[in-house]
Amino acid sequence: xxxxxxxxxxxxxxxxxxxxxxxxxxxxxxxxxxxxxxxxxxxxxxxxxxxxxxxxxxxxxxxxxxxxxxxxxxxxxxxxxxxxxxxxxxxxxxxxxxxxxxxxxxxxxxxxxxxxxxxxxxxxxxxxxxxxxxxxxxxxxxxxxxxxxxxxxxxxxxxxxxxxxxxxxxxxxxxxxxxxxxxxxxxxxxxxxxxxxxxxxxxxxxxxxxxxxxxxxxxxxxxxxxxxxxxxxxxxxxxxxxxxxxxxxxxxxxxxxxxxxxxxxxxxxxxxxxxxxxxxxxxxxxxxxxxxxxxxxxxxxxxxxxx
Amino acid sequence: xxxxxxxxxxxxxxxxxxxxxxxxxxxxxxxxxxxxxxxxxxxxxxxxxxxxxxxxxxxxxxxxxxxxxxxxxxxxxxxxxxxxxxxxxxxxxxxxxxxxxxxxxxxxxxxxxxxxxxxxxxxxxxxxxxxxxxxxxxxxxxxxxxxxxxxxxxxxxxxxxxxxxxxxxxxxxxxxxxxxxxxxxxxxxxxxxxxxxxxxxxxxxxxxxxxxxxxxxxxxxxxxxxxxxxxxxxxxxxxxxxxxxxxxxxxxxxxxxxxxxxxxx
Amino acid sequence: xxxxxxxxxxxxxxxxxxxxxxxxxxxxxxxxxxxxxxxxxxxxxxxxxxxxxxxxxxxxxxxxxxxxxxxxxxxxxxxxxxxxxxxxxxxxxxxxxxxxxxxxxxxxxxxxxxxxxxxxxxxxxxxxxxxxxxxxxxxxxxxxxxxxxxxxxxxxxxxxxxxxxxxxxxxxxxxxxxxxxxxxxxxxxxxxxxxxxxxxxxxxxxxxxxxxxxxxxxxxxxxxxxxxxxxxxxxxxxxxxxxxxxxxxxxxxxxxxxxxxxxxxxxxxxxxx
Numbered sequence: 001x002x003x004x005x006x007x008x009x010x011x012x013x014x015x016x017x018x019x020x021x022x023x024x025x026x027x028x029x030x031x032x033x034x035x036x037x038x039x040x041x042x043x044x045x046x047x048x049x050x051x052x053x054x055x056x057x058x059x060x061x062x063x064x065x066x067x068x069x070x071x072x073x074x075x076x077x078x079x080x081x082x083x084x085x086x087x088x089x090x091x092x093x094x095x096x097x098x099x100x101x102x103x104x105x106x107x108x109x110x111x112x113x114x115x116x117x118x119x120x121x122x123x124x125x126x127x128x129x130x131x132x133x134x135x136x137x138x139x140x141x142x143x144x145x146x147x148x149x150x151x152x153x154x155x156x157x158x159x160x161x162x163x164x165x166x167x168x169x170x171x172x173x174x175x176x177x178x179x180x181x182x183x184x185x186x187x188x189x190x191x192x193x194x195x196x197x198x199x200x201x202x203x204x205x206x207x208x209x210x211x212x213x214x215x216x217x218x219x220x221x222x223x224x225x226x227x228x229x230x231x232x233x234x235x236x237x238x239x240x241x242x243x244x245x246x247x248x249x250x251x252x253x254x255x256x257x258x259x260x261x262x263x264x265x266x267x268x269x270x271x272x273x274x275x276x277x278x279x280x281x282x283x284x285x286x287x288x289x290x291x292x293x294x295x296x297x298x299x300x301x302x303x304x305x306x307x
Numbered sequence: 308x309x310x311x312x313x314x315x316x317x318x319x320x321x322x323x324x325x326x327x328x329x330x331x332x333x334x335x336x337x338x339x340x341x342x343x344x345x346x347x348x349x350x351x352x353x354x355x356x357x358x359x360x361x362x363x364x365x366x367x368x369x370x371x372x373x374x375x376x377x378x379x380x381x382x383x384x385x386x387x388x389x390x391x392x393x394x395x396x397x398x399x400x401x402x403x404x405x406x407x408x409x410x411x412x413x414x415x416x417x418x419x420x421x422x423x424x425x426x427x428x429x430x431x432x433x434x435x436x437x438x439x440x441x442x443x444x445x446x447x448x449x450x451x452x453x454x455x456x457x458x459x460x461x462x463x464x465x466x467x468x469x470x471x472x473x474x475x476x477x478x479x480x481x482x483x484x485x486x487x488x489x490x491x492x493x494x495x496x497x498x499x500x501x502x503x504x505x506x507x508x509x510x511x512x513x514x515x516x517x518x519x520x521x522x523x524x525x526x527x528x529x530x531x532x533x534x535x536x537x538x539x540x541x542x543x544x545x546x547x548x549x550x551x552x553x554x555x556x557x558x559x560x561x562x563x564x565x566x567x568x569x570x571x572x
Numbered sequence: 573x574x575x576x577x578x579x580x581x582x583x584x585x586x587x588x589x590x591x592x593x594x595x596x597x598x599x600x601x602x603x604x605x606x607x608x609x610x611x612x613x614x615x616x617x618x619x620x621x622x623x624x625x626x627x628x629x630x631x632x633x634x635x636x637x638x639x640x641x642x643x644x645x646x647x648x649x650x651x652x653x654x655x656x657x658x659x660x661x662x663x664x665x666x667x668x669x670x671x672x673x674x675x676x677x678x679x680x681x682x683x684x685x686x687x688x689x690x691x692x693x694x695x696x697x698x699x700x701x702x703x704x705x706x707x708x709x710x711x712x713x714x715x716x717x718x719x720x721x722x723x724x725x726x727x728x729x730x731x732x733x734x735x736x737x738x739x740x741x742x743x744x745x746x747x748x749x750x751x752x753x754x755x756x757x758x759x760x761x762x763x764x765x766x767x768x769x770x771x772x773x774x775x776x777x778x779x780x781x782x783x784x785x786x787x788x789x790x791x792x793x794x795x796x797x798x799x800x801x802x803x804x805x806x807x808x809x810x811x812x813x814x815x816x817x818x819x820x821x822x823x824x825x826x827x828x829x830x831x832x833x834x835x836x837x838x839x840x841x842x843x844x845x
Contacts, residue, residue, distance in 0.1 A: 025407055032408030051432070058438060061431040068431060133327035137335075143503065143549035144542055145510050145526065232418075240420040244511055248527075255423075260515060263426030273427050284419035466668045469636050473662045474682050475655050484685065488672045567672040 037071045044068050069271040077271035078278070091272065095258065095279040101170075102242050102254040103283055108174040110238040110287070113181025114231065120182070121189025125219070126211065131190070142183050146176055146241060150248030173251050177241035181234040188230020192223025224301035231294060235287040243280060255279050354536035362540040369525070370544045377509050377522040378548050380437055384444020385505040385552075389498055391445070392452030399453075400460035417450050422508060425515035440512040440521070447508035448501035452494070459493025460486060488567060495560040502556045506549040522548070581612035581647065583737050583769035584633060589642035591628055591795075601794035602628045606642070608788065608797065612736065615763065615770045617780035617787045619828065625795020626773045627741050633771060634662055634739050646737065658686065660737040661730035661768075665745045667722035669714040669729075676701065676710040679728045686733070700728040703762060720751040727759065731766065738763065738770040744779065753813070756782050760811035777832070781824045782811060789831040799831040 044063045051067075052060035061067055069077075078095070081088040120138065124131035153175050157167035196218050204214045246256025258276040266273040295302070336356055343355040354362075363370065399406035421443055428439030463485055471481045513523030522545045529538035589606040592599050603625040610616045618626040631637045632644060635651035646654035654660060661682075669678045677684075680697045688696070701707045704724040714722055723743055730738060744752045760783055763770055774780050780787045781803055789799040803824055805815070815821055 028404055028407035029411040032410070032412050035408060036412060058432055058436055061428075062433075129323065129327055132324050133331040136328040137331060140546070140550075143507070143546045145507065145523065145545055150530070236418040239418070240422065243420040243423060244514065247514055248530075259423050260426055263430055263516075266427065266430040270430075273430065277423050277427060280423040281415060281419045285415060288414075288418040464668075466664055466666055467670065469664070470662070470668050472636060473634055473655065473660075474685050475658060476685050480685050484681065485670065488670070 040068070040071055044070070066267070066270050069274065073271045074274045074278075077269075078275055091275050095255070095275045098253065098255040098258050098276070099279040099283045102239075102246065102256070102280075103286060105170050105174050105246075105254060106177055106235075106238040106242040106283070106287060108171075109177025109242060110181050110235050110291075111178075112174065113178035113234055113238060114185050116178065117182040117185025117230075117234065118189050118227075120186040121193060122215075124186075124190050125193040126215075135190075138183060138186055141179075146180065146244050146248060149176055149179065150245055154249045169249065169251055170253070172249055173242055173245040173254070176245035176248075177238045180237040180241035184230045184233035184237060185227075188226050188233075189223060192226030192230075193219045195226060196222040221301050224298050228291075228295045228298065228302070232288055232291045235291045236284060239280075239284050239287050255283065354539060358536040359539045359543065362536045363543060366537060366540060370522075370541060373520060373522045373525050373541065374544045374548050376437070376520045377506070377513070377545070378552075380440045380512075380521070381444050381505040381509040381548070381552065384441045384446075384509060385448045385498075385501055387441070388445035388448030388505070389452045389501060392449045392497070392501075393456050393494060396453050396456035396460060399457055406457070413450060413453055416446060417454075421446050422511050422515060425512040425517070429515070429517045434516070435518050437518060439517055440509050443512040444505045444509040447504040451500040451504065452497040455493045455497030455500070456490060459490030462493065463489050491563055491567060492560075495556070495563055499553065499556040499560060502552045503549055506545070506552055510545055581736075582609060582645075583612050583614070583647060584608060584610035584771060585645040586629075586633075587643050589629070589632065589639045589644060591625070591632060591637065592640045603632075603639075603795040605796055610737075610769050610771060612769050613767050614786065615772065615784045617772045617774055617784040618790060619774055619777065619780045619787055620790030620795075620832065621775065621792060623792035623795070624790040625792070626790050628795065629790075630739050630741050630771060630773050634660065654737075658682070658733055659735060660739055661733065661735040663723075663726050663730040663738070663740045663743045665742040667714070667719075667726040669722055669725055671714050674711050674713060675706060675717070675725050678714070678725055679732060681729060682732045696732065700731060703731070704728045704758070720747050720755065723747060723755065724758075727762070731762065731768075734766065734768075736768055738768050738772075740770065741773045742775070744776075745774075752776075752779070753816075757811055757813070759783065764807065764811075777825050777828050778816070781821060781828060782816065787828050789828065791832075791834075798834070801828050801831055 043060070047060060047063040049063055051058045051062040065073075078092040079090055082091045082094045120134065124134055150172070153172045154169070157169070157172045157175075160167040193215075200218050200222070201214065204218055209217070242254065243256045243259070245251070246254040247260055251257065255276050259280065262269075262276055263273045339353075340355050340357070343353055395409065399409055424446075425439060425443055428442055429436075432438045467485055467489075468481075471485055476484070510521070510523040513521045514527050517524075522541050526538050526541045526545070529535070529541065586606055586608040589603060589608075590601070591603040592601050606625075606629060608616075608629070618629060620626050628637065632639050633646060633651060635655040638651075644651050647659050649657070649659070670681070673681070676694075676697050679700050680688075680693050683693045683696060697710070698707070701710050704727060706721060706724055706728070709717065709721065714725070717725070723746070727743065730740070744755050747755065756779055770783075772780070772783060784803050785807075787801045787803060788797055789801065790796065791798040801824065805820065805824070809815065
């Protein structure tokens with residue numbers, strides 16, 4: 001076998017980690033999460049009851065069971081009923097249901113944000129004037145806090161009625177979430193569409209390819225490695241946007257309301273306040289994981305990606 | 308400039324860069340004023356630019372005070388979060404097992420809504436403390452600084468590392484002469500991203516309760532009492548705050564780049 | 573600045589050196605059974621096709637890798653000790669300058685790391701910049717220099733601590749032919765003045781013949797030494813453009829080429845045997 005053939009074969013075989021190495025990485029990851037819990041318990045055991053006060057402000061929290069419940073108490077509380085009413089569902093179920101609702105809304109927001117973001121990215125790449133004119137405003141748009149939009153969107157929505165179909169309240173939340181999601185997608189799309197090597201573009205020019213053919217054959221595939229992290233960021237932004245918008249618009253069914261409401265009950269039931277937080281964490285992770293699947297589907301276009 | 312760059316002259320390109328966004332902005336403002344002032348669309352909820360300007364001048368004092376509170380929270384959070392981010396990234400770059408332990412925690416922090424912690428933090432630290440909001444800003448700043456610093460610390464080329472080894476350079480020497488200058492641009496990129504995140508998260512944390520004061524709290528209460536023009540005036544102040552902090556980090560980035568390369572780049 | 577040559581010194585002594593790399597597709601024998609001796613002040617080139625192990629051998633001498641078998645001695649010490657004692661200077665194929673330092677700061681890097689005080693450092697840097705003809709560019713940054721100039725800075729840097737041994741891995745590989753020939757003449761002059769021994773890796777036959785006292789020919793799969801050609805041009809003959817056009821030079825180039833191919837080449841250019 002010649003040296004060249006050996007080299008090609010070596011390159012084609014995927015760089016699979018050995019099973020032992022993968023298990024080790026997973027174990028260390030779990031250890032990391034446990035370390036956070038351990039740090040919590042350690043501070044709780046060693047820290048002063050009233051917290052650490054420096055120059056009049058409390059820099060580290062109170063360590064009483066009321067202020068900082070034990071980690072196992074938080075977990076145990078999940079299995080107990082949500083309220084003291086008879087027949088109340090267990091807490092984890094209530095939280096899971098709310099998280100699913102928020103996930104669905106965030107999903108809609110993400111889809112809308114992605115469509116708008118990709119559309120804007122394409123617009124700005126094809127016409128440079130559009131890039132000069134729109135890009136600064138797009139960047140600036142992200143400095144406007146969500147809450148300014150919430151009542152406006154909700155009120156507009158309440159007025160919209162098309163052939164008997166009323167604007168549902170959750171759609172207001174989704175619109176606000178899409179406002180957060182479109183930004184990273186637009187920037188990522190633009191950057192990706194502008195990323196192809198000059199040699200590739202000159203090649204297409206030598207073929208007499210039209211602008212749209214170049215877009216389809218070279219620019220869009222080249223954009224995939226930039227688009228995927230942008231979509232992931234967009235998903236995270238959609239989740240944040242959903243949670244904040246739920247609080248701002250007073251939407252009842254999602255996890256946002258639970259975050260505020262259960263925290264309000266923390267003086268009587270401190271562990272309960274942490275349940276929706278775990279739900280929100282799970283929500284973010286699931287959203288990121290789902291977007292990761294898109295990356296798996298598009299993996300042929302990632303072959304040129306640097307690690 | 309080859310054919311693929313387009314045929315516009317550089318000077319025309321430069322003027323277009325300035326004129327286009329201004330034109331779009333003015334157009335947007337005009338449409339807004341038209342829709343609200345003349346056509347009367349949602350006059351109640353979406354006030355005209357002139358109304359907002361009036362509220363701004365009328366409330367200049369409270370606006371400045373609120374901007375100070377939110378600004379201090381954002382800056383303190385940014386400083387603490389960045390310091391912890393750089394320190395942990397330095398450790399993670401050195402010890403692979405720490406990096407592998409931190410990886411899922413940081414990846415999780417990057418995708419979860421950190422503001423979800425705000426209500427619980429407020430009850431932990433007490434409803435009159437700003438520490439909850441600062442913690443949120445710190446965690447939001449930590450993530451981009453940590454990720455970018457870690458990346459930067461790994462950007463040294465094998466060639467440069469071999470060179471240092473051939474000089475029998477000690478660990479601290481290699482750190483000082485090679486690793487840190489290589490990592491510096493990445494750290495500053497992380498800071499730039501973190502600055503906007505710090506302001507936004509400090510502000511959004513105020514929607515979730517806590518002590519009085521701060522831009523977010525006033526936006527929230529103004530909207531609740533249907534004083535929308537005043538709410539938008541506070542929104543304007545928050546835009547300025549975010550922009551201001553962003554420009555500071557950009558200036559810092561330019562300064563360090565100039566120090567490292569003497570303006571050659 | 574010339575240095576008295578340590579006449580009885582052996583710069584490099586490698587005995588039965590072998591290096592095996594573990595890759596995913598199995599073991600690769602990069603080097604096997606290498607015996608090499610470089611006297612103090614001698615210029616030795618390592619030449620051979622890709623994969624013959626010449627760069628690997630140089631890295632072993634520099635203690636950037638360790639041998640799987642055999643022993644290496646640099647000035648009678650282990651490579652690790654020689655590295656700690658800074659007995660050698662090294663230059664790579666890419667100049668490897670630190671982009672945030674000026675030319676002067678790059679040349680002075682090893683001096684700075686090893687504690688030379690500022691005044692002595694500045695004097696030595698000025699001397700070295702003059703030596704490679706870059707005194708006017710001392711305050712420039714690497715991205716303002718051409719490839720050839722960057723490589724000259726790298727060579728100046730490798731001479732900073734007046735090493736008795738220079739290890740150079742295809743330092744002119746990235747340059748165009750004209751610049752390359754000029755740099756070869758420069759290097760020959762500099763090394764002659766300093767009296768250092770040189771182990772020079774190259775895959776250019778004329779370059780090896782031009783610069784060296786001896787050319788070591790290597791072959792791949794597995795990497796090993798297959799021949800040594802004594803150039804015998806002598807240190808008193810100036811290395812300049814005229815040398816490249818002498819019959820003796822051509823004859824030596826042919827001899828090295830034959831050794832590389834393993835087949836003698838007749839005077840008319842057709843392969844014999």
